[in-house]
Structures are given as C-alpha cells and as structure tokens.
Amino acid sequence: MAHAQLVQSDPAPRATLQSVPGSVTLLFTEPATPAGPGIRVFSPSGRQVAGSTVMRGAVLIAAIDSAETGTFVVTWQVFAADTHPSRGSFSFDVGKPSSNPYSALIDASQIGTSTPLGLAMQTLARWVHFAGFALVFGVVAYRVLIRRDESFKRLVWVGVVLLIVAEPLTLIAQLASLSFDGDTTVAVLGSNFGRLLALRLGAALLLWTLIATRRSWPLLVVGSVVALLDGLSAHAIPGLPGAGQVLVALHVSAMGLWVGGLAAFVTAPDQRFGRYAAATFATAVGTGVLLAFAHTASFDALMSTQYGWALLLKVAIVGTALVTVVLRRRRLELGAAIAVVAAAALLGALPPSR
Numbered sequence: 001m002a003h004a005q006l007v008q009s010d011p012a013p014r015a016t017l018q019s020v021p022g023s024v025t026l027l028f029t030e031p032a033t034p035a036g037p038g039i040r041v042f043s044p045s046g047r048q049v050a051g052s053t054v055m056r057g058a059v060l061i062a063a064i065d066s067a068e069t070g071t072f073v074v075t076w077q078v079f080a081a082d083t084h085p086s087r088g089s090f091s092f093d094v095g096k097p098s099s100n101p102y103s104a105l106i107d108a109s110q111i112g113t114s115t116p117l118g119l120a121m122q123t124l125a126r127w128v129h130f131a132g133f134a135l136v137f138g139v140v141a142y143r144v145l146i147r148r149d150e151s152f153k154r155l156v157w158v159g160v161v162l163l164i165v166a167e168p169l170t171l172i173a174q175l176a177s178l179s180f181d182g183d184t185t186v187a188v189l190g191s192n193f194g195r196l197l198a199l200r201l202g203a204a205l206l207l208w209t210l211i212a213t214r215r216s217w218p219l220l221v222v223g224s225v226v227a228l229l230d231g232l233s234a235h236a237i238p239g240l241p242g243a244g245q246v247l248v249a250l251h252v253s254a255m256g257l258w259v260g261g262l263a264a265f266v267t268a269p270d271q272r273f274g275r276y277a278a279a280t281f282a283t284a285v286g287t288g289v290l291l292a293f294a295h296t297a298s299f300d301a302l303m304s305t306q307y308g309w310a311l312l313l314k315v316a317i318v319g320t321a322l323v324t325v326v327l328r329r330r331r332l333e334l335g336a337a338i339a340v341v342a343a344a345a346l347l348g349a350l351p352p353s354r
Contacts, residue, residue, distance in 0.1 A: 003113045003235075003351035004032035004058075004080040006088055013090035020067065020094050024050065024074055026060045028086075032078035033191065034060060035085065036184035044070030046101035070098025075105055077178045083193035083233045084351075085177040086113035111306060111350075118177030119349050125173045126345035129166035129200075131259075133230075133252065134341070135159025136207060137223035138260015144216050145261075146270040155263060156211060156219075163204035163226075167197050196233050200226060227253045235352050237294045244294065247287050254283035259341060262334040269330075281325065285318060295352035307350045314343035 008027040011017060024039055038053030039062035049072075051063040060078070072094065077087040089105045111119045136159035139152045174193060178184050188194055203226050210218045231249030258280035265273045292311055302308035321336035 003082070003084045004028040004030050004078050004086045005113060005351060006076070006086075009074070009090065011092040013092065015092045017092060017094050020069075020072075021064060023061050023063045026076055028058045028060070028078065030081055031055075031057045032060060032080060032086070034187070035077040035079055035087075035178050035191075036181065036187045038062065038076060038078065040075045041066075042073045042075075042100060042102040043068045044072065044098045044100050069095035071100045071103065073100050073102040073105060075102070077184070079191050079193060082235055083191065083196060084113070084235075084349075085118070085174055087115070087178055088113075113351050114177040114349070118173060121169065121173030121176045122349035123342070123345045125166055125169035126348050127342050128162050128169060129230075130252070130255070130341045130345060131338070132159045132162025132164075132166060132204075133223065133226060134256040134258075134260035135162065135263060136219060136260070137226070137253070137256040138258065138262075139264045140216050140219045140223070140260075141257050142261040142264035142273070142276070144220070145272060145276055146268070148268070148270070152264050152267065153211070155260075155267065159260070160204060160207050160211065163207065164201065167201040167204070170197055193233070196229055200229050203229070223256070224253065227256070234348065235291075235295055244291070247291055247294075251284060251287035251291060254280050254287060255341065255344065258284055259334075259337040262330060262337055266331055266334055277325070281321075288314075288318070307347065307352050310343065310346045310350055314340065314347060317343050 005028060006026060007029055010025040011021055024041055026039065032055070034053045034055060037050070038060055039050050040048055041050035041062065041064055043049045043066045045068060047066070049064055049066040051065065054061045060076070070093065071091050073089060073091050075087070075089040077085065079085060088110070089108070091100070091103070091106055109116050114122065135155050139155045139159065143152055171188065174188050175185060178188070203222055207219060207222050210222065227249045230252045231245035234245055234248035237244035237247075258277060261273065261276060261280065265277075296302050296308060296311065302311065317336060317339045321333055321340060324333040324336055
C-alpha cells in the first residue's frame with residue numbers, strides 16, 4: 001500500500017502481435033484508482049483508441065477500438081491507496097513497427113513513480129508543509145514548556161502561511177506527477193488525495209483564526225489533527241493496516257516539536273529546553289528507525305534503490321544533527337533539523353523499497 005507499481009501488462013511492453021488486441025490489461029502491486037482517463041492507447045496515426053478504464057481491484061482494463069497496424073503507445077496514470085501518484089508508458093507492435101506521434105512518451109524521464117518535475121514539486125510541497133507544521137505546533141509547544149510571556153507571534157504566523165501555501169503546491173505537484181489536463185484535475189480533486197488536501201487546508205485556515213485567541217491548547221489540538229491527516233497519506237506497512245499511518249503521525253509530531261522548539265529556543269533560550277529536545281529528538285529517531293525497517297526489504301534494497309539512497313541521506317543528516325546536539329550548538333542543530341525535514345519530504349515522495 002505505498003505507490004501502485006505496474007507488475008504485468010497484456011499486451012506486454014514491446015510485444016509484437018498479429019492483430020490488434022481487444023483490450024489493454026494492467027496489473028499493479030495493489031488496488032489502484034484511475035487518475036482521469038487512467039489508460040490511454042494511441043494508435044500509429046496518433047488517435048486515442050482506448051475506451052473507458054474499468055477498475056477491478058489491482059487490475060485496470062481498457063477496451064481498444066482500432067484496425068490500424070504498426071506501433072501503439074500505451075500510457076497510464078493511477079492513484080495508490082495512500083493517494084500517491086504513479087504513471088508510466090510502454091509500446092507494442094501490431095505487425096511491423098512504425099512511427100507514432102506519442103513515441104516520445106516512452107522515453108520520458110521518471111524517478112520512482114513520477115516525473116522528475118513531479119518528484120521535485122512533491123518534495124518541495126512536503127517540505128513547506130512540514131516546516132509550517134513545525135513553526136506552529138513546535139513553537140506553541142515550546143511556549144507552553146517555558147511558561148513565559150513570549151508570544152512568538154511572528155514565527156507562528158509564518159508557520160500558518162506556510163501550511164496554507166503548501167496545499168496549492170501539493171495540488172500542482174500531484175498534477176505534475178500525472179498530467180496537466182482537465183480530466184486529471186477533476187479526478188485529483190475528487191479523490192482521497194483531494195479530500196485530505198481540503199481537510200489540511202481547512203485546518204490551516206482554522207489555525208489562522210485561532211491565533212487571535214492567544215491560547216495554546218486549541219492550536220496544539222489542531223496540530224495533532226494535522227499530524228493524523230499526514231499519517232493518512234503516508235506509506236502503509238504491508239500486513240499491518242493502520243500501523244504505518246500511526247507511526248508517521250507520531251514521527252511527524254515529534255519532528256515538528258523538535259524543529260519548531262529549536263526555532264523558538266534560538267529566539268528565546270530557556271534551560272528547560274534540553275530535556276524537551278532530547279525527548280522529542282529521541283522519539284523522532286525511534287519512530288523513524290521503525291519506519292525504515294518496515295519500508296526497506298533488505299540491505300541490498302537499501303543500497304540499490306532510490307528510496308534506500310534517500311534514507312541513507314536522511315540517516316547521515318540525522319547523524320550530523322546528533323553531533324550538534326552533543327556539542328550544544330543549537331543554531332547548527334536547527335540548520336541540520338531543517339535539512340532532516342527536507343530529506344523526510346523526499347522519502348515521502350519516493351516508493352519504499354519493500
């Protein structure tokens with residue numbers, strides 16, 4: 001349940017057939033929902049010859065209506081159960097190979113299950129969201145901890161603005177990962193992804209109104225809800241329904257408390273921050289280790305997959321942060337924490353190696 005990936009297709013990629021098949025069938029690693037048209041098939045002349053996509057669990061089927069011979073190009077785009085986008089393309093030949101106006105789609109660059117632009121936009125949107133979450137949730141929690149008349153109003157306002165801005169960025173990132181067209185946009189907004197986006201945006205706007213009350217606990221409650229929403233769009237753990245989402249919610253909460261607390265501490269230092277930082281940092285690391293084991297199938301996968309490389313990068317940055325903690329260099333620790341958040345955003349956009 002983490003990024004639907006194509007396992008098998010009929011016709012197979014680069015297959016040579018004697019006649020046009022009646023349909024295209026795609027089998028994924030998990031139940032997949034068509035994003036917009038779902039499956040498109042372009043004939044050698046460039047016509048779109050696929051009918052409506054039918055969903056049967058992890059299988060998608062689209063009928064083909066064509067009598068042409070030559071090279072056909074198939075493109076597909078779907079949502080996984082965790083709302084993450086996947087897309088791909090391949091070709092098959094009927095009779096002899098031929099030119100096709102859409103052949104360039106087969107050679108399009110791809111990272112994970114997305115385009116390079118889509119992955120970059122997803123990472124940016126997640127980083128903005130996590131940074132905003134930390135500057136609201138973590139800063140307000142620090143204010144409760146030190147019990148001083150420090151409002152940190154500017155930091156909290158910046159956090160709320162980032163939370164609001166993150167949602168349009170997330171929508172653009174989803175479309176960049178699939179395709180920019182009307183059908184896909186409608187499908188994205190009407191999917192579980194669209195509903196979670198609307199809920200996060202609503203929570204951010206609620207935070208905007210609650211700032212005026214100058215009360216901390218309502219902000220912390222909404223922050224907890226946002227963490228749970230983040231968990232709902234996170235990678236699931238195979239065989240343990242809900243466990244991955246709960247762990248991610250705890251991980252995001254701990255990371256937000258740590259990073260936001262650091263930002264507030266730099267502004268208004270307090271000696272009570274030490275134990276608070278140690279507890280939140282340890283929780284973030286502990287839940288992160290559990291998630292890493294759950295989403296990495298083997299040491300070989302860790303060393304040979306994009307997810308594994310991103311995970312190793314995050315581990316290295318966390319190690320750097322730990323050194324700054326030991327040295328009590330809080331400003332350097334804040335810089336390392338921001339980099340950790342960026343690495344976490346990248347991990348969330350890549351398909352796990354399990």
